[in-house]
Amino acid sequence: MGKFDKLKKYWNKRDDAKEYLKWCLSYSKPYIPQLLLLMLFDLAATLMSVGMAIIGKKMIDRASEGNLSDLWKIIAIYVVVILGSQFLGIVSSLFSVIVYEKFGFGIRKKVYRRILDTCWIDVSKYHTGDLMTRLTSDVGAVSDGISSTIPTIIRLVVELLVTFCTLAYYDLKLALFALLVAPIALFASVVLGRKLKYLTVKVQETESKYRSFMQESLANILIEKSFCLEDYSEERLTQLRDERIYWVFKKNRTNMFASAAMGLSFQLGYIVAFAWGAICIANRTITYGTMTVFLQLVNRIQAPIVSLAQLVPRLISMLASAGRIIELQNLPREEYSGASIKQKNIGVKVDKISFGYTDELVFDDASIDFKPGEFTAIVGKSGIGKTTLVRLIMAFTNKMKGNIEFYNDAGETMQASPDARNFIAYVPQGNTLFSGSIKDNVLMGKKDATDEEVIEALKGAAAYDFVMDFPRGIDTVIGEKGVGISEGQAQRIAIARALVKKAPFLILDEATSSLDESTELSVLEGIRKWNPSPTCLLITHRRSVLQYCDREIQIVDKKMASIAG
Template sequence: MKLKKYYKKYKEDKARGKDYFKWLYKYTRPYMWKIGILMLVSISMTYVSIEYAIASQKLIDMAGGGKITASAIAVFVTLMLVNMIVSMIVDMFTTMMNEKYTFGIRKQVFDKLLFSEWLGTQHFHTGDMMTRMTSDAGNVANGMVNVVPEIIVLIIQLIAVFFTLYVNSPFLAIFALFLTPGGVILAFIIGRKLKRLQIKVQESETAYRSFIQESLANILVVKAFSNEDIFSDKLVGLRENRFFWVWKKTKLSIGSNVVLNGTFQLGYMIAFVYAAGQIARGEITFGTMTLFLTLFGRVQAPIAALARQLPGVVSIFAAAGRIMDIQDIPLENRLESVEMKGAVGVEVSDVSFAYAKEEILHDVSFDIKPGEFVAIIGKSGIGKTTLIRVLMNFINAKKGTIEYFDEHGTRTEASASVREFVSYVPQGNTLFSGTIRDNVLMGKLDATEEEMWEALDMAVCREFIEKLPDGIDTVIGEKGVGISEGQAQRIALARALIRKSPFVILDEATSALDEQTEFELLQRLGELSPKPTCLLITHRTSVLKYCSRELMIDNGYVTMQDL
């Protein structure tokens, strides 16, 4: 039974491993020729380093003979300078490519989130997504730009230096290489454990960042309940949890390096004693001894470096797996755009929707005619916002159909494309940091100054904006810090209205407005020509007098009645 379980786990790991390689290849392909050039330069520097060691031997032997030529010094200095300059250039270009690679992953993950199903993105905390886009993307980039190429270069260096040493001292070459299996075995033993620890480290980083992000976003709530000390202590607890996993991973990495380096130091000491014995017997010169020890060290160095690169390799796969989780979110259904003329209505037939197993909407059917104002009412948490999300295709109905149609009979099924002719004002404060102008123009990036002020007038914003120090160019903070809730709500309304969409959805969008401002807004909205269709989620009875019908949601069922 155990054997069967282990075999199944082996097959799953093997399949997942293939997925890792495919994903890494896809993201690395645009940079492969650049990485290849840097690798060739690094490999060529292996030859330079060997020549440098040989030049050192010749210089020492010349010094022992009492005569050093200028050409020998020139060759020695030139090789040293070439090594320094080329290393500096390689480091500079590697750093820049690392940055481009990291941004490339972040951009593609960001785009994936933008165009994926909204409900799929909600399975991840925003702090978790930030960690995957920053820390994990950085680990993958560093691994593919630095770690993997360095491993390949180290292997080539090992082969080249080994044969150079073998020509000069077969015993030392074979002895140095004899230490390799120990490093490989050690790397294999700790590799799997390091990957598990790396995942734990990233998970602790996610919890740490998520807590900070949520705390700062809701700092007023923290202060309102006098929870400053509690939150401060919780942050310390999260930091201690992260420290625990970082410490375990670090101990394992350092311990393996100590064992490996100790083995190599012992080997170097034996090589030193062996070469010293040859000098004592007059079999080699001091210069040859220097060459032996230099080459011996250069055989050992790649082996030690390969073992030290193990955590980097582990980080690549651990980070890639976490990013791939985001890549697995399905994309939104987006049909070809259809041009709608005049006001737009919607027909909903037998639509049901459930979060997990809890069904929120049951066989919902209704139709809203072009130009109608319809109020959506019902108790809090009954499914009003869920219905709006289904209508806008933020979430997909479990069954049923939704079709939009205009006054001329043009019809289109609900998909992400319907948002091109639907304006939406969600509940809550949804403004971005920046100027008021920037926030309004999000609704229509190419809007003229006249169109912008027309939308602001419709949302009853002109009076308070003109009193601000910088007017429309006043900078506000995240979620509208610097203006009142009512003013922020009106700017959000202007952002939606500037599009002049034929279908408008307001989700508690007038809750922070006084009755007079609400009256002016809805009156202006109803006077537009052509008159848009408007759905209003509301708890205010005052809104009902502007509507021709109301849509009541109760226990997942919908009823429609005239007002």
Template sequence: MGKLKQYYKKYKSQKARGRDYFKWLYTYTKPYLGRIIALMIVSVLWTYIGIEYSIVSQKIIDMAGNGHITKSAIIVFMVLIIIMLVGQAFEDLFAALLNEKYSFGIRKQVYDKIIRSVWLGTQKFHTGDMMTRMTSDAGNIANGMVRVIPNIIVFLIELILVFSTLYTSSKLLAVTALFLTPIGIVLAYALGRKLKKYQIKVQESETAYRSFIQESLANILVVKAFSGEDRFSDELTNLRNSRFNWVWKKSKLSAASNLVMSGTFQLGYMFAFIYAAGQISRGEITFGTMTLFLTLFGRIQAPIASLMRELPGVVSIFASAGRVMDIQEIPLEDRFTDRDIKGTIGVKVNNLSFAYDKDFIFSDISFDIKPGDFVGIVGKSGIGKTTLIRLLMNFITPSSGDVYYYDTLGSKMQLSATVREFVSYVPQGNTLFSGTIRKNIQIGKEDATDEEIWEALDMAVCREFVEKLPNGLDTVIGEKGVGVSEGQAQRLGLARALIRKSEFVVLDEATSALDEDTESLLLKRLSELTPKPTCILITHRKSVLDYCNREFVLEDGSIKVKEIG
């Protein structure tokens, strides 16, 4: 009895998940539904023309047997061939374009979902995994909804049309051909669940494969520094072998099903051939009618065989949809549309606690960074300095407590993703994109003029080296700033943040690659800005504190505030 309940519960869960699949797929397919239906109508039209072609072929063969072929029959025959060839080319072209638009539509929506979702939720997925879901899985879904599902519907319509035509000529052959359908349905049901399992494993192995390549190439200096070339090459081979194993299992299952279906169809065709040949020998039908029988019999078999061939595509739709839906289930960030504060801004934290899983980083901390403060945050590595910044910028949300920003007039604004509109942030490390220096700086302000860009470069002590580059602002740098030094890349990151002229600036070890003189000049310029922004500086350098009026020391989940000067 317990097993029965467990089975029923599992069945209900799978049924509910299935409804979610259909609802999700319909939502994504709705904008393209009209074009998909148009494509199906065209396919049905070609099926009808194909049947007419078979009938015309029969008449021409019978005419040839009687020693006379009319010109009109030849013309109709040639026109039908041309229509089928041109029509098929048009259909393929239209389907390819629709497939591309549909797959991009999914990728765009998934991409938008990722960049607007809670940051911590996206970190549960490896970058390579998200790439696989956005590319391979999105492609499987698009191919399934644009080609596979419409093809199945068209094949069923084709089956009905061809069966009706054959039935008028030979009831026995029509029923015999249709008898193969239950075999296809039973085989499809038996294979469906196993194919889905293998398809998921294939996609997971592709994720591991891509993730490894992406990480090892992104950290190629580390690979080389530890003489890991052979080790990493062997690991890639192991991942490829794992993927090959699942591809092989899936391919074997598909090949076995195709073999069974092909064998069944060949037996059916053999029966049709012997039956028609016997009728000719008895003078009951003409050679043209025999050709029509065999052509139509084959056209009944073709949709059934095609339905079986499309089965892996149907499985791929649901397997891939489930993987994409996992990303879609990441909650969106809270965002307040109205900004209620202006001018110089401060931030107040009351009784804040935060834990990754069950490990608390902060416990019941409170502090107030007043408008115009320059606050230096210090503490041991791993103590939570960057985590604190992520909390203040709403990249992650507190386990408990309250955070709000306020201005000198007393207006308040609760913490949400909207605060990033008035906070300029320079994270640790090299965060430049491949492309021109101009485009990198304009990430901070999309419509920035050259004058504004040079002003920001001056502020970040960048003008001198940028002017010396071959193409100035239009100099192309590689991924992670390849083409400039680490210190230069860090200063360009600072310029990108400062061009916003934000009321609140956060520098997370943003001057660590600079020499002391350059760092001192940059901080001096920042502190002399009018109006003066509020600034948080995470640092390990005592010299940075010379420009701060307060020091926050992080220790064991608490914060000690020290006044400076």
């Protein structure tokens, strides 16, 4: 791609930066008072720094004149200004930390909630490690940009204007010359800005890969050990680190080239100011005090320009990270209709549904009716669509053709939607427990459940006996994914979590796969006797459970057919 094509590509993407900046500013609205106060602190510090240069001039001039009485007064004022500047700096730094943390958490909470409200099938395309990187590093870059970078840019612009006007008061030519560093800084910002954005995105992507690998590796540490993968995993982690270092190096090399160019121009401006001041002193056109003002103010004119250019990478990083967060914000949101029906004796009618994760359909014009109060089993091999059917009933995706409708014996109906989950209890495949106490895990099914209701649910799931054998009973603390208890015990606690909700529609997706046959039958018998008795959809590989079911559903050729129990 030629340079002209690259410039054309960058120009066509200019609206993206505007959109990202607009999004960042919209998120900062609740924090505008704090941000304004922070900028006020910065502006006060700027005025103090310029004032110190002027006070320094007067101090040297009085010393040159031998006027000691005024000199001591000026020194006292100088000391007061220095102390005030230091105190203001401390207050500003502490306040900045508080604003940064509050603002960062505010964005993180909104993005986290947005992920929770996104359709499952869309958010599941992202690796958990990638989502965590966006919630941490990317949100951190955005919050730093809003709470620090943008206020700093405003402060530097004001500092530049105030300092230029002050220096122009003493020598307009020198003030104009000091601005010559600006074109160099502008050139570096424009030329390198787009490249920095690309490199920033690559750095964040490699961090996502890095975190994703570590997260998966640690979550599956038993597999690592079982297959003696320790050396391989370490080598793979090193490869990901090397890939990250490559992009970090390229990004920082670009920054350093820009900084070096601006640093040389900065030094050139300082040398010119020093030489100009020396010539003026030799010609007796300025005082030594004015000479110090020249040196300090030239520095204070060029420093904001250089600092503004150096802030470009942080601004680019903020915009790049905002783009990655906006990508999540643009995912389809689950649609709540607010509909509801009487939550008693619930059935569900699946009518002519067609769905596939890819172009290959899992269901093609399939229909079935799960009648209120029935125990229905779907028994069969993996990959025929059993879990997919559950996801469609739970409205984890809206990308299907056909209709799924809940109904009760009062004749009320409502479409399958996120609202319907209020009367569905679901036990998914695998270990789905959280770290915390057994009671905490059961309470996720019903946050206001009493201890008596928790114990009742544990009894219904055939989990009460082993839980009470623990020294702390229901307050026993387990680790992530149920570390500290067996897989079968974890599954029974998950079933208790569903039962405590007392939902009229219960879905068990391989929820007893880790139980022995007798324990499994005890669990199913407890569910059968559960009051109120739910409509139950049971997905299993074991045909022995059919004795507890009213019907068996078979999925054949992407269709569903019912077999009487």
